[in-house]
Amino acid sequence: MSRPSIGRRSTASLVLVLVASLIASVAVVRAQGDLVAPTPTGRDPVPTNRLDILAASLGLTKEQKSAVKTQLDASHKSAAPVRARLLTTRAAIAAAVQAGKPQPDVDAAVAAHAAEMAAMAQLEIKSLAEVLAMLTPEQQAEARTKGIRTPFFLFRGIFLDNGRWNVEPVSTGY
Amino acid sequence: MRLAIVVAVLLMITPLSAQRSRGGGGDAGGGGDFGGGAPTPFDQLVDTLDLDKAQIPPVAALLEGVEAQAAGLFQELIQRRQDLLNAETNHSADPAASAAYAATVTKLIALETKVFQDIFAQLKPNQRQKAAKGFERLEELFRVTLSTSGASRGGAGRGGPGRGMPSRGGGR
Numbered sequence: 001m002s003r004p005s006i007g008r009r010s011t012a013s014l015v016l017v018l019v020a021s022l023i024a025s026v027a028v029v030r031a032q033g034d035l036v037a038p039t040p041t042g043r044d045p046v047p048t049n050r051l052d053i054l055a056a057s058l059g060l061t062k063e064q065k066s067a068v069k070t071q072l073d074a075s076h077k078s079a080a081p082v083r084a085r086l087l088t089t090r091a092a093i094a095a096a097v098q099a100g101k102p103q104p105d106v107d108a109a110v111a112a113h114a115a116e117m118a119a120m121a122q123l124e125i126k127s128l129a130e131v132l133a134m135l136t137p138e139q140q141a142e143a144r145t146k147g148i149r150t151p152f153f154l155f156r157g158i159f160l161d162n163g164r165w166n167v168e169p170v171s172t173g174y
Numbered sequence: 175m176r177l178a179i180v181v182a183v184l185l186m187i188t189p190l191s192a193q194r195s196r197g198g199g200g201d202a203g204g205g206g207d208f209g210g211g212a213p214t215p216f217d218q219l220v221d222t223l224d225l226d227k228a229q230i231p232p233v234a235a236l237l238e239g240v241e242a243q244a245a246g247l248f249q250e251l252i253q254r255r256q257d258l259l260n261a262e263t264n265h266s267a268d269p270a271a272s273a274a275y276a277a278t279v280t281k282l283i284a285l286e287t288k289v290f291q292d293i294f295a296q297l298k299p300n301q302r303q304k305a306a307k308g309f310e311r312l313e314e315l316f317r318v319t320l321s322t323s324g325a326s327r328g329g330a331g332r333g334g335p336g337r338g339m340p341s342r343g344g345g346r
Contacts (some may be wrong), residue, residue, distance in 0.1 A: 075303070090309070098302065098305050125262055
């Protein structure tokens with residue numbers, strides 16, 4: 001007689017555990033949903049590509065954003081020769097070491113690569129300055145208040161990728 | 175002109191915070207220090223060169239040895255970039271700023287190359303064939319890890335490699 005009673009209790013416990021798990025799962029999923037894709041709360045999704053981050057940090061209008069994209073597309077294209085030389089000069093350092101070349105040869109390879117890196121940095125900084133010049137006086141005032149840390153670091157290595165510049169930024173470039 | 179001045183002031187406050195927010199295994203989830211997640215740049219270097227267990231500690235020690243110096247150079251480079259930007263926003267060419275940037279980046283590449291040469295000297299013949307690829311990994315390690323490790327702790331290091339450094343056994 002006691003067995004069915006135990007069975008009923010076990011079943012009831014199991015149901016309770018399942019219901020509790022379900023409630024917990026729903027709560028977790030909702031919490032995750034809030035973090036990843038905020039909806040009616042009024043929060044905007046977190047920007048992930050360079051252009052969106054730039055637009056958000058500088059408060060660009062749609063027209064400005066489009067103009068910035070056009071300008072950076074052109075800058076990325078014009079950076080192609082430096083980008084190519086960065087690869088070859090970098091490879092030349094490794095080749096010099098592998099071949100056991102004398103230190104002056106290695107130093108020359110280092111200097112050649114560093115010159116290209118400096119050239120790329122100049123292009124990046126020039127492009128950033130051009131973007132800042134597109135801002136309205138009001139936006140410039142805002143930039144003075146908030147600073148431009150995000151755009152500053154966003155442009156580091158912006159043209160290193162052969163394919164596109166408007167991707168999720170990673171720590172690349174000097 | 176005023177914009178350039180503000181840039182100078184505000185960038186000095188937390189110059190590395192923006193770098194730490196993405197990529198390369200940040201403190202909160204890149205995996206490096208916590209032994210999980212994606213392989214660290216150091217792990218990738220070890221894998222690329224196919225280092226054996228006995229070779230890992232000396233390579234880690236080499237990188238530890240230059241960590242503070244590299245971090246200091248990265249800090250200097252950020253300042254040099256700021257100088258370049260100030261010149262650009264002031265519409266005034268500044269050859270001195272360009273030369274200073276080039277000088278600092280040369281020091282950094284020279285340091286990377288010295289480390290590469292020291293690692294290369296420890297490689298076996300079959301490993302040396304993979305050295306060029308290893309040099310690429312080393313670049314990644316410098317940019318992603320060393321650029322934000324020692325400097326964020328004051329540039330002095332803590333007697334061990336920074337984030338992204340050995341997560342596997344035998345690394346220290």
